[in-house]
Amino acid sequence: MLSSEPTNPAAAPVSELTPARRAPAQLIVYALLGVSAVFFALHFLHLNADFPNNSPWMDWAKYTDEGWYGDAAIRHYLTGHWYWEGDFNPAVALPVWPAIEWIVFRFTGVSVGAARSLTLCVFALTLFTFYRLISRHTRAKTHSSGPALAAPIAILFLCASPYFYVFERMAILEPLLIALTALALLAASHMQPFSFRRGPIKALLPALALGLLLPAMVLTKTTAVFLVPAIAYMIWARAGYRLRTALHFAILPALMAIGLWLAYILLIVRPHYLADYKYLFSANAYTGIELEPFPTVILNTITDGGWMGHVIYPLFFVVLALALFWRPRLFRNPLVPSLLLWVGGYFAFLVYHNNLQPRYYLVIAAPITVLVALGIDCFRQNHTPRAKLVASLLAALAVLSIVIPDALLQLHFIRHPEYTFEAAVNGIKDIVLADKTHSHLVLSISGSDLTLMTGLPSIDDDFGTLDLDQRVKQYRPGWYAAWNELDDDKMDALTPLYRIERVAAFPSMDDPDRNLLILYRLDPAEQTTTTRAHKRHTPKPLITKMGQQPSTNQLKH
Incomplete structure (x- = not known):
């Protein structure tokens, strides 16, 4: 029968320290x-x-991950539904963290x-x-x-x-x-x-x-x-x-x-x-x-x-x-x-x-x-x-x-804390809530973080089991928030349904590729137009076998 005491010599106590030695040692x-x-x-x-700007760590998680992996808890608290069909639902495979967040949000709110x-x-x-x-x-x-x-x-x-x-x-x-x-x-x-x-x-x-x-x-x-x-x-x-x-x-x-x-x-x-x-x-x-x-x-x-x-x-x-x-x-x-x-x-x-x-x-x-x-x-x-x-x-x-x-x-x-991201999403919130003619739903790669920080509903523009054009038709967002520019593939998905109007831009955070959060209003198009799809080159190891193909830049981060 094995002893229940630690088996390693390092864990076995030798001799006790004398009281004279124990006091200064405990002080340390x-x-x-x-x-x-x-x-x-x-x-x-x-x-x-913000995640500290100009720090040694340039990590795109600060734009997305806090919202993504808590999305199920956030959405359930705000809408009563944790699962949004066709959108990005990482909680299906990774349920533990959002489950814990869900418990906390019941007491604190989102x-x-x-x-x-x-x-x-x-x-x-x-x-x-x-x-x-x-x-x-x-x-x-x-x-x-x-x-x-x-x-x-x-x-x-x-x-x-x-x-x-x-x-x-x-x-x-x-x-x-x-x-x-x-x-x-x-x-x-x-x-x-x-x-x-x-x-x-x-x-x-x-x-x-x-x-x-x-x-x-x-x-x-x-x-x-x-x-x-x-x-x-x-x-x-x-x-x-x-x-x-x-x-x-x-x-x-x-x-x-x-x-x-x-x-x-x-x-x-x-x-x-x-x-x-x-x-x-x-x-x-x-x-x-x-x-x-x-x-x-x-x-x-x-x-x-x-x-x-x-x-x-x-x-x-x-x-x-x-x-x-x-x-x-x-x-x-x-x-x-x-x-x-x-x-x-x-x-x-x-x-x-x-x-x-x-x-x-x-x-x-x-x-x-x-x-x-x-x-x-x-x-x-x-x-x-x-x-x-x-x-x-x-x-x-x-x-x-x-x-x-x-x-x-x-x-x-x-x-030296900075609050550029909080200021940007609150600026978006003010504009969206002030407009009574458009849906409050925001399409954005940082949409989940925006929802966490403001309560505005959102869907992802780069990940989902449905392609973006199908997801846009299904959910009909009223706004689009993009970092620095409007990508061609996003334009292809939106222009058949919307006229895209730039409304505001908010400087935020420090990455050269993501330091300006631009808000676009999505006005219904007068007529459906056929646009030429822009083909993006995606290295073979990065190609997704199903659902929406995320951008190469996002996959690399």
């Missing part, structure tokens, strides 16, 4: 957590502000502030889970080494990071995926053999939790399948690195996860929403790996990891090198290989997808941050007083070299 922990709490609280300021506050609550759950997970797998090595500081250091890195600040404040899918993966690792680390003597409920709870978390991860973002090996390793470590025992541990959560996912697909998706389910994967099935030489793809994927921090990211590779050649005991902590599998699994997805957007790296930035904290804490613990002093100074220097520049940039974002 409290100081790190106190600073972390201040930075986390600052995340809640200026929730309606607003971008409510959605972003929810994301920050998810971030808080991530911080708590990582703290528990790290604390469970780290202990002081000797009397003189002091307490393990990896957990508070990791929390400080996460809270002070400007990269996490900008993306964890966005109501997108990645923050929830990180939280669920961390919870799954924590559940896996508590797995234990079933025993009536020790209490069957206590033994079953981690397995049941894991059986729920795994399908929740995949139904939050399907790329979660690349993270399953990290959880499998933790189960194997918990089983004492015995394969048969690990399989016994894994069978219940695996069967639960597969059963729940299949039940959702077979009972809900297949009978009612199969076309929408297929379309989401068709529109995202392309892989840019075919467009460049494989070594170039690998190099770009690795170098673009610098988005997460110009100090912490190189330090991650330093930690790996030192662990391999100086402190291999770091790898005896099962959390370390699990986090490395997390990083490696998602890197594999990024290489395959080769659509390197800053937000995608958020999923690997979390485990990398924790690994750096674990490495710093491991390397500072030495036996001789002189070595301990040198190691502690180097560890402090490493922590400060990460935190100080990160904190300064984050504080810059906090002190």
